[in-house]
Amino acid sequence: MGNVCLDEIDGVAAVQRVGRGASRLGLVAGFLACTSLCSAAWAQDSETTAKSGEDIVVSGSLNALPVKDVGTVFGFDKTLVDTPRSASTVSKEQIERFGVTSIYDLVAQAPGTFTNSFFGVGGSLDIRGTPGEVYFRGIRRLDNPGNYPTPIGAADRIDIVRGPASPLMGPAKTGGYINFVPKSARAGNGSYLAEPKAELSYTRSSWNGNVLSGNIVGPGKIAGHEFGYSLYGEVTDSDSYYDNIYTHQTLLQASFDTDITSSLRVEFGGMYDNYRGTQNGGWNRVTQQLIDNGTYITGTARPLDTNGDGKISQAEAQAANRGLGLGTFGSAFCTTPPFANPFISSITNACLSSVYPDSGLINPGTAKLSRRQTLTGPNDFLDNIATTAYADIIWDGGNDLEIKNQSFYDGTKNNNENAYGFSQFARSWVFENKTTLSKKFTTDLGKFSIQASPSVRYTRFNHADDFGYEYFGRVDLTQGYTPNSTRLLSTQSGSGYSSDFKGHYWDTSFSTLADLDFDFGLDVVLGGRYDRMAVTSTAVLSRMDATAFSVNMPQTALTTAADLQRGYRTVQDKKGVWSWSASANYKLPFGLKPYGTISKQSVIITGQGAEVDPNNVYADTWVTSSKLYEGGVKGSWLDNRLYAAISVYKQTRTDYTVQSLTVNQAIRTTGIEGEVRWAVDRHLFVTGAYTHTKVVNLAFLNGGGAFFYYYGAGAFQAIGVNPALILGAAPNGLVALTDKSMAERPGIPRNLYSGTASYSFDNGISLTASASHVPKVWADYPHTLRLPSYTLVDVGVSYEVNHWLFQVNMKNALNERYFRANFVELYGSQNVKPEVPRSFQATVKYKF
Numbered sequence: 001m002g003n004v005c006l007d008e009i010d011g012v013a014a015v016q017r018v019g020r021g022a023s024r025l026g027l028v029a030g031f032l033a034c035t036s037l038c039s040a041a042w043a044q045d046s047e048t049t050a051k052s053g054e055d056i057v058v059s060g061s062l063n064a065l066p067v068k069d070v071g072t073v074f075g076f077d078k079t080l081v082d083t084p085r086s087a088s089t090v091s092k093e094q095i096e097r098f099g100v101t102s103i104y105d106l107v108a109q110a111p112g113t114f115t116n117s118f119f120g121v122g123g124s125l126d127i128r129g130t131p132g133e134v135y136f137r138g139i140r141r142l143d144n145p146g147n148y149p150t151p152i153g154a155a156d157r158i159d160i161v162r163g164p165a166s167p168l169m170g171p172a173k174t175g176g177y178i179n180f181v182p183k184s185a186r187a188g189n190g191s192y193l194a195e196p197k198a199e200l201s202y203t204r205s206s207w208n209g210n211v212l213s214g215n216i217v218g219p220g221k222i223a224g225h226e227f228g229y230s231l232y233g234e235v236t237d238s239d240s241y242y243d244n245i246y247t248h249q250t251l252l253q254a255s256f257d258t259d260i261t262s263s264l265r266v267e268f269g270g271m272y273d274n275y276r277g278t279q280n281g282g283w284n285r286v287t288q289q290l291i292d293n294g295t296y297i298t299g300t301a302r303p304l305d306t307n308g309d310g311k312i313s314q315a316e317a318q319a320a321n322r323g324l325g326l327g328t329f330g331s332a333f334c335t336t337p338p339f340a341n342p343f344i345s346s347i348t349n350a351c352l353s354s355v356y357p358d359s360g361l362i363n364p365g366t367a368k369l370s371r372r373q374t375l376t377g378p379n380d381f382l383d384n385i386a387t388t389a390y391a392d393i394i395w396d397g398g399n400d401l402e403i404k405n406q407s408f409y410d411g412t413k414n415n416n417e418n419a420y421g422f423s424q425f426a427r428s429w430v431f432e433n434k435t436t437l438s439k440k441f442t443t444d445l446g447k448f449s450i451q452a453s454p455s456v457r458y459t460r461f462n463h464a465d466d467f468g469y470e471y472f473g474r475v476d477l478t479q480g481y482t483p484n485s486t487r488l489l490s491t492q493s494g495s496g497y498s499s500d501f502k503g504h505y506w507d508t509s510f511s512t513l514a515d516l517d518f519d520f521g522l523d524v525v526l527g528g529r530y531d532r533m534a535v536t537s538t539a540v541l542s543r544m545d546a547t548a549f550s551v552n553m554p555q556t557a558l559t560t561a562a563d564l565q566r567g568y569r570t571v572q573d574k575k576g577v578w579s580w581s582a583s584a585n586y587k588l589p590f591g592l593k594p595y596g597t598i599s600k601q602s603v604i605i606t607g608q609g610a611e612v613d614p615n616n617v618y619a620d621t622w623v624t625s626s627k628l629y630e631g632g633v634k635g636s637w638l639d640n641r642l643y644a645a646i647s648v649y650k651q652t653r654t655d656y657t658v659q660s661l662t663v664n665q666a667i668r669t670t671g672i673e674g675e676v677r678w679a680v681d682r683h684l685f686v687t688g689a690y691t692h693t694k695v696v697n698l699a700f701l702n703g704g705g706a707f708f709y710y711y712g713a714g715a716f717q718a719i720g721v722n723p724a725l726i727l728g729a730a731p732n733g734l735v736a737l738t739d740k741s742m743a744e745r746p747g748i749p750r751n752l753y754s755g756t757a758s759y760s761f762d763n764g765i766s767l768t769a770s771a772s773h774v775p776k777v778w779a780d781y782p783h784t785l786r787l788p789s790y791t792l793v794d795v796g797v798s799y800e801v802n803h804w805l806f807q808v809n810m811k812n813a814l815n816e817r818y819f820r821a822n823f824v825e826l827y828g829s830q831n832v833k834p835e836v837p838r839s840f841q842a843t844v845k846y847k848f
Contacts, residue, residue: 667698
């Protein structure tokens with residue numbers, strides 16, 4: 001019986017072996033029912049849970065079971081079993097054993113975490129189908145959709161919280177967040193380490209990948225005063241499978257803590273992340289034939305460089321096609337209004353040839369395209385310096401009273417250039433100071449805790465980008481960039497930005513949270529938050545492209561003749577908003593804990609560089625909110641060796657008239673998440689997860705298709721038009737909503753199955769495997785391009801002896817040919833990222 005059940009929860013079999021006609025609820029119910037049967041079958045084989053101080057240690061669990069208190073969701077000392085929200089943790093042991101190196105690897109470790117490509121840079125995790133937040137020790141960082149890769153290697157633990165943050169942790173966006181917990185200077189029970197511990201590691205991977213890292217943690221004394229420290233460094237110097245892609249990164253992290261007195265403690269530290277790399281827009285000229293068999297449309301774009309500088313300026317692009325330009329900002333394309341419906345017969349080969357001769361290709365043909373050949377040019381770069389610092393002062397007043405003051409700084413300096421026509425810079429930072437008073441009470445009725453927290457957060461932004469003349473299709477990837485396909489960028493000319501915003505905003509807030517844990521089994525968590533926000537945002541009109549005003553400044557009252565003469569326009573506003581949360585769970589027999597949560601969360605709408613669009617401020621649409629309804633059941637059995645959870649949820653942006661396409665879309669998401677983690681014995685640890693997600697773009701759905709969009713080659717093939725006649729331009733317009741399914745966010749699978757397994761022998765050898773199955777998905781809203789299904793399998797083997805660890809991981813062991821949708825809100829069918837084939841990474845680590 002035990003072996004049968006083990007097979008059922010390992011990988012995806014738990015869901016697949018339930019009948020094909022079963023409902024999704026039935027699938028997950030069968031998943032958990034099998035878990036319960038397995039727990040009974042293995043009850044006699046379970047080992048006793050060991051305890052060390054206040055920590056629970058489960059042998060063979062990779063520290064991945066939710067047996068420790070975390071404050072990730074509500075700030076209270078609760079395990080994830082007792083927390084009435086859907087959340088998971090990924091421990092440093094999991095990160096090491098499974099070779100987790102990027103946010104894309106997390107999909108196999110936790111449900112609800114599938115991420116589209118944002119030009120190839122793993123910045124933030126898509127959670128429940130929408131871009132998530134990144135927190136650092138419980139405080140929100142600046143948005144990072146793709147400014148730089150999130151540094152996984154410097155984490156002691158990564159917490160994944162699905163759904164908006166609680167009032168104490170907010171404000172945050174709809175989908176959820178990951179909380180980055182850096183390496184700690186203390187032992188798990190709160191005391192300083194007895195002696196220093198250190199490790200050195202070198203990883204060599206496919207395509208000349210090199211990562212050298214080192215970490216030392218231990219105790220110290222200054223004038224007889226004890227303190228703890230942790231120092232971590234990581235240097236990456238790597239090429240890539242893709243042409244013109246590289247990574248040079250220096251990551252430094254330090255943390256310290258010390259007891260000033262017996263009741264006063266200080267913790268401080270920071271992280272410096274200097275990243276030098278490139279974005280990867282993937283393939284262009286994408287058709288279904290290219291996805292299915294690699295057949296690519298070749299051909300040279302027509303010359304537009306009239307001044308001979310080797311690049312296409314904005315003026316030269318506007319002068320093409322008898323002054324009609326190359327298709328940005330809704331130029332007329334054989335229909336009025338432009339592309340009101342791309343599937344109409346008035347768009348013909350003859351029209352495109354006669355009216356838009358500069359948009360066609362010279363000598364078009366076909367060829368087989370390698371996945372190595374992507375949109376990244378030889379001079380492209382993405383440079384980012386992220387600096388993070390924190391300082392906490394914690395006072396223990398006795399009688400379960402604590403006051404904590406947290407100061408936090410996060411800044412980014414970003415520069416980005418891409419030859420096809422996108423560039424940006426950002427100089428933004430945030431400072432937050434937060435004080436939390438915590439008090440616990442114990443009575444005859446139960447244990448009760450309260451938290452009250454005033455905070456102030458100040459963000460300064462300076463961000464500009466050049467996106468109005470992006471011509472993905474002009475470069476023939478089999479030939480590379482030429483003067484016919486290379487853009488003169490705004491970061492090179494200093495003018496013509498599509499948006500150039502600078503300013504600042506304040507958020508002064510007060511939040512309170514209460515945990516009412518009654519002895520009869522009911523636990524209620526109630527909270528509220530009030531934010532008083534003030535914003536000042538300036539559009540630097542003197543450096544912006546005048547034709548962009550119709551898109552970025554549509555209100556005529558916002559941009560006047562005086563503003564244009566002065567060169568800028570500043571707008572200001574203030575607003576007070578409420579957030580609240582109500583959660584409850586109840587202890588049932590057999591270890592089951594059903595729970596429910598209802599919450600509302602308010603947040604400022606910002607962009608990729610933390611900027612607030614002055615147009616949103618003028619229109620009083622710069623703050624939005626979301627609502628969450630979630631219910632589920634959790635449980636822990638076999639002396640905490642077996643954990644399972646299931647959740648059903650609906651979360652919705654309460655308005656859909658405004659959105660940030662890069663980081664905060666108007667989305668409604670419904671779904672089911674099931675997860676199981678099981679330390680079978682001290683050798684074997686397995687996990688399994690199932691995710692059902694339906695993500696609907698409310699702006700598209702409620703607007704009947706009123707959605708600004710760029711069209712790829714597949715859209716023209718769908719109406720019988722030769723795409724070679726338009727690939728030298730950037731046709732755009734509206735997508736007509738002909739079926740409600742078209743409003744679902746592309747690239748996100750409705751159903752996702754994943755699982756992991758780790759087996760450790762007594763002789764120091766360990767074997768690992770992880771797998772995730774992704775069904776086929778549409779890559780674009782018009783449904784002209786479909787990406788195939790795939791099963792991604794990673795395997796690994798390690799050997800640990802004395803102070804040494806030797807490890808080899810094989811990524812994509814089945815050598816699947818698969819793809820990831822790219823920035824689907826605008827460019828779904830313009831470009832798609834082909835993922836890498838089978839690869840290896842080998843690590844040598846010395847611990848002492």
